[in-house]
């Protein structure tokens with residue numbers, strides 16, 4: 001008769017089997033391999049943090065008159081550099097509509113680019129906690145849409161809504177004005193110009209940007225500041241990397257607590273929309 005091991009021993013054997021199976025897969029208990037391959041550790045070893053951004057988004061990332069890359073996110077990356085204690089940050093300039101694929105390809109460690117953390121995007125990348133909140137709103141053409149008062153009034157077949165490719169403004173416009181004609185532009189300047197020149201009724205985008213485009217074209221445009229969406233900006237990294245997410249969140253926690261985040265808001269003329277629209 002073949003006797004099976006006593007229940008106590010059976011449990012022990014099962015546990016041992018589990019450990020061996022895990023070891024065979026190259027993942028020892030305790031997740032040490034995860035740490036080895038984590039972005040934050042690799043950047044540390046390389047002595048350089050590589051960040052993808054699209055510098056057409058004042059005041060978060062843009063090129064100043066002297067040709068320098070500056071902005072809130074650039075300063076935030078400098079803080080990450082200090083906390084990681086590496087030599088430098090390398091900024092990889094990419095179009096916003098390919099920014100996630102740039103991260104996923106491994107060319108960049110992080111995305112710090114005024115990027116809204118959206119549930120659907122979070123199926124492809126992981127996000128830190130939010131470091132800023134914005135609302136999206138409308139830059140409207142005086143010539144074509146002087147009577148328009150809300151996003152709902154743009155939801156008509158004769159209306160033209162401009163958006164920037166791959167942004168949350170584009171996603172929101174598809175949801176909120178499905179009947180309007182959507183025109184999608186590779187740059188925010190092109191989308192804003194479409195409105196300023198009377199070829200589109202409105203441009204739906206993040207508040208700080210539309211305010212600046214309105215300031216540039218005060219005679220031909222006006223603003224509808226009622227929030228279309230409320231959006232958290234967060235840092236993105238590749239999935240399956242809990243150490244990087246935890247490290248970023250810890251840095252952000254300190255920044256919030258010791259006043260450095262508030263200082264950065266003030267430096268760049270930002271007001272966080274916090275828990276509710278502002």
Ligand code: ARG
Nearest residue numbers: 054057113114115116167168
């Ligand atoms: N917050 C918007 C989004 O996530 C727009 C971000 C654009 N950022 C930039 N650096 N161009 O879609």
